[in-house]
Structures are given as structure tokens and as C-alpha cells.
Amino acid sequence: MPLDLRSLEEKWQRRWSEARIFEADPDPAKPKYYLTVAYPYPNSPQHIGHARTYTLADAHARYMRMKGYNTLLPMAFHYTGTPILAMSKRVAANDAELIDVFVKLYEVDERIIDSFKDPLNIAKYFHHDIKLGMQAMGFSIDWRREFTTIDPAYTKFIEWQFRHLLSAGLITKGAHPVGWCPSCMSPVGQHDTKGDLEPDIVEFTAIKFDMDGTALPVATLRPETVFGVTNIWVNPGANYVEVEANGDRMIVSERAVQKLKGMMPQILRLRDLAGSELIGRHARNPITGTLVPVLPAEFVDPNNATGVVMSVPAHAPYDLLALRDLKANPGIIRVYGLDESEIAALVPIPVVELEGFSRVPAEDAVKRLGIRDQKDPKGEIATKELYQKEFHLARMLPGTGVYAGMPVSKAKEKIKQDLVSSKRAFPFYEIMNGPIQCRCGAEVTVNLVDDQWFINYADESWKETVRKHLKNMSLVPDDLRQEFENVVEWLKEKACARRAGLGTRLPWDSAWVIESLSDSTIYMAFYTISKIINQHRLDPSALTDEVFDYIFLGKGDPSSLPIEREILEAMRNEFNYFYPLDSRHSGRDLVPNHLTFFIFNHVAIFPEKHWPRQIAVNGSVLMEGKKMSKSLGNIIPLHKAIMIYGADTLRTSILFASELLQDADFSDSQAKSIRSKLLEFYDLACSYADAGMPDFSSADHLDKWIISRVQRVVSQVDSSMQCLRMREAIHCAFFILQQDLQWYIRRRADRCSDPRTRSIVKYVLRAIVKMMAPFAPHLCEEIWEKFGEDGFVSVASYPETDQALICERDEITEDLLKSIICDTAEIIKVTGISPARICYYTSPKWKWDLYLKALAALESGVDPRGLIRELMKDPEIRKRGGEAAKFINSICSCTITLPKEDRKKILRASGIEEAAFIGECTTFLSEYFKCKVEVQSADLPGYDPNGKAGQAAPLRPAIYIEGQR
């Protein structure tokens, strides 16, 4: 009858919970290990991708627990944010697409979907679902510490954190552009738009050219070229509007008026006018004072930015082309009554110099690409190319005042700042990937929020502290260090609050809700006290700043605080015991934000001794080689996957799929194979459950070999686990060691039921069970119990290597046997002989001497190039002449390529009694090849019809096979 994995898993989950083995309390007698994983956002069920991070952390926790640490792994739920709110709005609006996702994909009962109009119900639903999944996966979590980020106590904690940041001067306020829905009157993120488009906001500089008291704001991405303006372009066929904005009069395109409303509080529409009305008028360049004409150009897009463009023909291909087109078209000049001579006099004014280009780089670009006129689509390419080259490589020319000589990349920022601060220009924001629609149907605009709160991650002294601490932190894997260092450098102000969503209100400005990446930076500290808050149902109002100051910082007088002294001290004690955090786990997508914020906030709030020690990061999960996505329909919800494969299989498969940072490819066939391997292992273990304790003193060669292998594997797996190389750990503990065990059993074919053999097999199995317990804990508990062991394997001690049980000589000889078999089999295969008699000739003594000499020489540092010469020095060898020279040649190449460890091993064994050993194996060998097997020493071979004995080398006996082809 097949083993019912699910009920077995539930049984052990129940027993763990009853025995409370994963509940960790401070214990001064034991070293602690505290690790956390990023808590989930409950807006959808978790899937296999989420499971990877959690399984990794859990296996890590289980390993540390077995290593003797008082290990704490807590969990909470991140309710903060807007996506849940957005979903509830869509439910309220009866959005069929979303409801379909809930019902079909997430398998939510249709009857409760109506309750999802309340965002809290969505969060609670998936919170429950995710928690059940975590329990079904067997995660060793201390659930007494669970909380959500909208619990009043947590809210108090976040308020405390933010007041600290504020008083440390790390909170700033400023203007910030956001994607905005004018109909919903709220900011839009990716999840609020049709097609889940993230608005790509780009900042133009609108430079005000004065035209008789009314400004023409020319929008540009290249404000540094304002020195080279020859004219202004407007589209004669477009509609323009004169408006009053902040007391300024200006003329912009019809479409730009709407956009301006988001950026300026007061927009008054004065009059409409056609673009053509502007043609022929003149406006003054605010930086050079030059008066330039307004001219017509079709390439000007009234839907882009202000719809008014400055013309810099020296550096902008379109401007150059449009000017050329106009000059070549006297008809147009006449239609608008323009001054032909004035236009003829307009020539490019160079502003920057670019190596490899003439004074008018736009000319070069146009020529090289063979662009005809302003309608040619290649103009776009030329513009991009020139923009990039000039931005990175060009310098400002002497005619540009204080900016002369500056690289363009610097001058651009500087000029923009100067123009804006002197009110000669203003920033104009445009959505580059637009038009984007809000889910409500309205078109998304840009809104300039001018009272946005920021956490100032740009603060230089803060960064410096973070840099220093980062150097002391362990990063797993360390490959990520560079990336973290880069992120610390790039980080700027982070908008830390929004107008909507679930979460904690800013304590000093209740119109704002702290957003999710900002309220999740130091909550690992909160777990240490949430157990006590939950147990005592503490009144959140008692959690004052002073209380937190005392618990987390040791500040203030505890007797004056509004919490019972005993409870207060218990909280302080929990924190002091478990902090600092020993390891923080998360997916690699959180490196540029959460994980870095986590370091920043810790160093800002806590004293140095409580700064985090380690970050462990894992890659994501692919399904059958493809990225998981709703549209591909290849997202398997976790609870479904557990039903299909079982928790142990899932855990092992995910961790075995790839090493830490790589994306792990989950495949059905791989998982099924892991499951059958686990079941097979269970069967094997059960059949040895009643074996006795091994007696190492009576061990023979083969026993010593397998015992030695166990030591090697244990030591390898232990070090793999330490650096979270779980794939490697499973590989060695489960696959490699089991292969060795198979070999052992096969070699013992004749004496498999012998009690000594059985006790040795059980000894190996016991080690595998322990090493596999972090990965397949339920199955391992079951075996552990069958083995008659006391207690849970989950809290048993991790296996240790016993150096005294490593037997190098037995390892060498067993390897020798395997290589003999391999060689013999190859000869049989190639020659097609069906063997009747196999003779082995072991190496003569003089070859062994020479071999050891070669090894010793290499070990003492002799250059491989000089090895032959070194060996030839020996007079004994020279006496042997050609035979020796030939042998030396072959021995050199094989000793040089021998791994260092093996060289040492063979040297330490200083020779092997090969003939005696192979002699012991003849029964096995003749069984293996189903023929007669004999061994002779090549020193004096008795039977050697083909003269093979001369080929014998140390650990490489000569082989002679007789038989029919």
C-alpha cells in the first residue's frame, strides 16, 4: 500500500504544534539564532515562487536548530499598500476580469466575493490562505508572534520609528511628480492602469521666451542648447491657448493646458488661438537676450509637452531640416508674410563641441544618414544618436558664459537649475509611454505633488554609516556585494507616504499614509515583543514612544512607563536576547529597495550592536523553463501543488532545482522523480529499522570504507548548509551518499542479512535522515520514529564528522576496485570478448617507489616541467634504461593531473598492497564479470601470455582478458 504522504505530513505538523518545538523563548543557556523572511502581501494566494524563499529560510532555520541554536523564525502579514485597495474598488465596480481571476485562478468561493468590496476582507482571506499554506509546507514558524501591519500595536511601532527618523533629520518634504487620474483624483501606479502600464514620467524644461509680455514656454530635454536658439517652432495647424498660470501669461497647445493643471495650482484659460496666429512674431531668449522669430514646422507635435519648441539647428537634426525645408519653400514664407531675408540669415549657432564632428554636428548626422526632410522617420534616429553622443562626450563652447568648458552632462543640470530657480523656466512633466488610461477610463496625467514626504536616503553621513556596516555584513551569496554597494550609492529621496491605502498615518501629518516599503524596514524587532503583546493583549495606547525607547534602546526610566514592570522587562529581555537579526531572507528583487532600506533604517534607529548580521538572497522560480505569469496560466497555487506533490517533495524539489541566486526551474517530471526517490528512501529505511547499533571495532575494509564516506559527506554537507548551498547539500546527502550505500549493499550481496552489515547500513541511513530533515522533515520524522529514536528529528543534533573514522587507505583501495572494474568493462566492450578468464598484474615495487617519489617531488613544490629531470636523477632508475624512461613519462602526466588531496592521501598511505587487496575482491570480480579472475604481481608474473604485465602501474594494474569474441 502506498504511503499516504499528506496524512503523514499532517500528523507530524500536528505533533510539532502540540509539542511546541518551534516556539522559541529567550534561554540564556543556549546560543540563539534569529532569522526572518519578508512577510507576504495578502492580495493573492501564494504560489511555488513564494515557496522558494520561505522553504529556504525554513531549511536554514531547521539546520540551525539541529546545530544546537535556540532558533526563532517568526511570520507576519503585510497589509500595507494600495493594490488591495485597487482590487476592492474593482470588485465594487463589478470588474468581470478580476472576478474571473478570483473564481477561476484563485478558486475563491463565489459567494464571498461580494465581501471583497471591503479591502480588509481581501487581506484577511488571503492572509488565512497563505498561513494555511505555510503550515501545510511544514515551516517551523513560531506563530505566537504573528501580526499584521495594520494592527494598532504595529501602527504605534511605526509611528515611533518615523518620529525617530524625523528628529534625526532624515525626513524631508518636497515636490514630486506622480502619475495621476484626474477623475479618481488619486495617484495611479501600475496596478491602477489599463494593461498594467507603469507611467514613464520624463521631465522637460519649459523655458519661457517672452513675447510682448506673454511667455512662449518652449519644452526641451536639452536646456543647455538654449544658447543656440535661432527661432521658435509652432505647428501652424494646431490649436493653442493663452492661459494665466501663477500670475504668468503664456501660450501653450490645447492639449498642454490639461497637463499644466496637474503641475500648477491656478490655471486660467484666457483665449484660444490658432498656431498660425503666432507665426512671424518674435520672442526673446531669456538667457542670451536675442530676439528670435516664431516659425511654422509640421514636425511639432501639439500633443507632446507644451507644443512649443525651440530651434537649435546646430545640434538638433529636426530643427536643421525644418529650417532647410522652410528656406526652400518660398510659398510658405509668403503665406505667413514672413521676412524672407531674416529667414535666409538664420544659420546654426554651435553650442557644444563634439570630437569627430564638425562645428554643426546635426549637419553631419543628417548627411551620414541621408535624411531628406523633416518628414523622414530617420530623423528620430539621428536625434537619439546625437543626443547620446553630445550628452556623454561633448563640452560647452566658449560662447556659453559661466558654463563654457563644462561637460554637457553637467551643464545640462546646472542650466536647468539656474533657469528654474530664476523663474525663467519651469519643469514640465510628460508621460512618455502615453496615452495611458486609468482603470476608470480617464487618461492619466502627471500631477506635481508639492508637499510630498521623503525619507532622505541621499543623506551623505547616513550613507557612510551604511557603507561601513555593509562591509561587516555577511551577504549570501557574496556575489551580491557589488550590487548592494551600488544601490547605496544611487539611492535618493524615497517618497515614503501616499494619500490612500492601508497602513499607518504619518504621526505628524495624518493626511498621509506611510507606504509599504517604508513601514517594513525594522519590523524584525517587533517580532521579539509581539509575542508578549499578543499574550497579554496589551492596550496599544500603552505602547508610547517612551515604552519603545526603553525596550529597543534602553533609554528612560522604566518605572515611569504605562506598562507593568514585569511585562516591560520581559519585552526588553526578548529583544536583547534575539537581536540583532542573524539572517534576513528574501528574493533578489528586493535588493534595490527593501533590503537596502532595511540596512539604512537599522543603522538609523538602533545602536550598532543591534545592526543586522546577514542577508541571504535567492533567485526566482520558473515553471518548466518559463516565467510564471497569469497570461501563460502556469502559476500553480501552493495549496494545489502540495496536494499534487506533497510538502516534502515540493520543498526538496524547489531547493534542489538550482543553487541560491539562479532562477530555479520547477518541472513536473523532476518533482515526481524526487517524490519517488523520497518514497524509495523511506522503504529502504523501513527495511533496516530494526537493525542494531553498529560496532566500529569489528569493521572490515568495506565497513570502514562506507563509514569513512559518511564522514566525508557529513563534513561536505555541513559546510554547504552553512553557506546555504542547499542544492549541493541535497546532492551530497541524498544522492551521492545513497549511491555509496547502494555500492556497499551490492558489495555485501552475500552477507546482506548479516546483523553487522545491517547495523552499518542503518548507521548510514541515520546520517542521511538527519541531513535530509531540514528538507523533507515529515518523512524524516516518520523514519526517525520507526528507527526507535526518542523525540523529534527536527530537534535532534546535526551529524558531526568523526576524524578518527576517516580511513584513507580504504578509500584508495575501494576507488582502485572501481577503476579496475571500469577499465575491464571498457576492454570487454571494445574488444567484444566474452571473458572466460581475467588476469590482473599489479605494479612492481620499483614503479611504486618511483610513483611515490614523483608525488613527493610535486608536493615539495617541484615544477611539473622539471619533474622528469628530477626523477631521472635517481641512479637506480637510470640503470633500468628505456623501460624506466617510458614509465616516467606516463607517470609524470598522471601524477601532475592528480588532485592535490589525492596526492597527499596516497603519500600518507605510502603504498598499497594491491595484490592482496584485489585478491580479496576476486570473488566479487568474478561474480561481476561472470568468469574466472586471478591476480599476480608484475614483479614475477606466472602466467602472462600476451606480456601485459609490463603495463602495470601503481593503482593501475595491467589487465589481460581471455575469452571468445
Add this chain to the structure above:
RNA sequence: GCGGGGGUCGCCAAGUCAGGUUAAAGGCGCAAGGCUUAGGACCUUGUGGCGAAGGCCUUCGUGGGUUCAAAUCCCACUCCCCGCACCA
């Protein structure tokens, strides 16, 4: 553009930092044999090419170079993925 990661023998994937355990682990798939009434599972073997003796040849994105020795070190090129923020 800036930054990060990656291209390994059908697929997945170790190995690269510390060059020689490497024709290159392991898993999957495939094939043969064993077991079985059969299937599944399991065990053994094979899975670049050639080979009538354990060998030889070619191979780790491409092209060069360093070295007694290169998947690994250096240079150039090429292709793919991911992040760039207010959003979890």
C-alpha cells in the same frame, strides 16, 4: 543610458573567484539488461565521435592571448535576462 546577472555535451544544472580530481558531477529524458503476469516503481549499464585492450580525437557563446596545462586567467566581440523607485 546606468547598473546587475547569464550563455557548459537533448533538457535542467554544478564547476569559473583559489588553472591540473574535467569528456566535464548530479537530476530529467532516452536506450539496453535485471525484476515483474503486465504496467509503474526500483536496480545495473550506456547516452560527443572513433576504436579488436583500458586509448585517441573534438567540445564549455565567438575570436585571439598567457601557460607544461584553460570551461576556469587576460583582451576583444556577440547574444539573452532582470532592476532603475514611490510600487508590492
